Amino acid sequence: MPEITYAEAIRSALWEEMKRDERVFIIGEDIGRYGGAFGVTTGMLDEFGDKRIIETPISEPSIIGAAVGAALLGMRPVAEIMFMDFVLLSLDQIGNQAAKMHYMFGGKATVPLVVRMPSGSGTGAAAQHSQSLETLLMHLPGLKVVTPSTPYEAKGLLRTAIHDLNPVCFIEHKLLYKTKGEVPEGDYQIPFGVADIKRAGKDLTIVANGIMVHKALAVANRLADEGIDVEIIDPRTLVPLDTEAIINSVSKTGKLLIVHEACETAGWAGEIMAVVSSSRAFDYLDAPMRRLTGKNVPIPYNRVLERAAVPQEEDIEREIRAIVKGVY
């Protein structure tokens, strides 16, 4: 299998879907000659022209609004919001409009649209360009929320997103764009609501998404030498959530650590804990469930502070050791 980057994987999903289906088009800021802020749509303007790669003024609410309207007429818009932070400008169109139409109109309207959005810290872009707001979107019934962690998943999940009949928020961690991974040639999709076991283990379950999957894996591989055997579950889609996979894993290991970059308060780690504590896995728990998350702060500019604001490998290692030893 060829190795490609996460950005290339996303591009190839977009490319193939646009070739396959004339209804698919992309709308967003600076996505043409510039190729988008992270270069994801590079070269697509030349291939598909400006009727299908639609560059807009800086008007985020109306980018999503336009996508909603087109989706209602049977098109398959893929909107790009340059940084996830700017979703806060479009929240009415995403949350009050796109998310609710199918239900509110008695199942008669469908809004098949994808909103792509780069999330996360690590680039020194500070408080208004570094957020992880997936919980906000998860809280709105009607939206699906996807957070791919590898090129393979980025491509397979994006194809599924474009085929889905619902509004899908597709969250790309910006530090992952340049990471490489194997991606099969040709057609494949990854179904929503199916978690992936990124590493099998018997001592402790880690549920992590996006970039945290990689950090957790690195730590788990190191700790394996010491005989600590960590299982890592990547939910891949937060809505719908594969609760069975998590319940099964925790029933096996008896220990749970959830790791996400998003802030702690009301973050989705709490949701996972609620799922586990109200399931049969509760009986198997032999340690308190723990979460390691971004701190409840806006992301700071300075590199030292920025690192301190979100979980790092050493934090994950510390948590794992604490849980395994039973000392917190």
Add this chain to the structure above:
Amino acid sequence: METEKNQEPFLNRAERLKLSKDELREMYKTLCTIRQFELMADKLYALGKVHGTMHLSAGQEAVAVGIRHATRLDDYLINHHRGHGHFISKNADINLMMAEFLGKEAGYCKGRGGSMHIADFSSNNLGANGIVGGGIPHSLGVGLALQMQKRDQICIAIFGDGASNEGVFHETLNMAGLWKLPILFVCENNKYGMSMAVERVSAKLPIAQRAEAYDIPWHYIDGNDLLTVIETVGSAADYIRSGNGPVFVEAQTYRYFGHSKSDRNLYRSKDEIETWRLTKDPILRFKNNLLENEVFKAEELVVCEEEAVKIIESAVEFAEASADPDAATVTEYVYA
């Protein structure tokens, strides 16, 4: 549409605008200081000393210096992401700016904000914004508060051409026009919002004519001509301060560097950039006027230029010698 042009001889204009020799010299030095700051920022970035992003205003200096000169130092400033020039013009402490740029605890925002969020509330500088258009509606509240507090300052709201396509821009203009608030809107039209030329994103130009829909007087000027900026903004500020309501100024200018740290300039030609640099540069034009009219000798201006370089070099020394914030303080300042 052509910008408003002024054919009047330089010296007549300078005299009519009551610009003293000292003021002319000071403004020249500020123009050079801004340029040097931006060149240094670019250099520090290339040297890998900057973790983060930046938006440089080289080429747009006359707008900042002109506005500052034609308004009061205690007027309120609302800035956008490309704000270094406005800060420097408003007498910011360049050491603290540079320290913020390098993310140091000694910086204006204690290293939490960076280039895009520099603010100095003690000098009525309400800060830069990373959200395009995000600061524009704050001007309404500043205007209302100034009226309620019966103060005679005005609010200067700076933003780019691209920001004029955000919904809040239109909402703000409507409310400002309706309530006759003391706001000077300045659109720095540097021809592009990131990669998008204004013509590709605006149904009708100039942008300033949009103000008409909201009953706000407007001007479309050559923002690279310092005296034009001073004249237009000066009369606008008088009009606003006298209680007549807002004015909208669109200043045509040009940015030399790419949009932010990463930009291969694919959306414009090298020729275009060179033409602006060589024939319309705001500093060069002002300098030529000063020399041709024998206001200063060349050596006098060289002194200003050297001073500017020194100011920036010592700011870098200060910033580099300053400490990073302590990681343990990461949760401070979330709440007051």
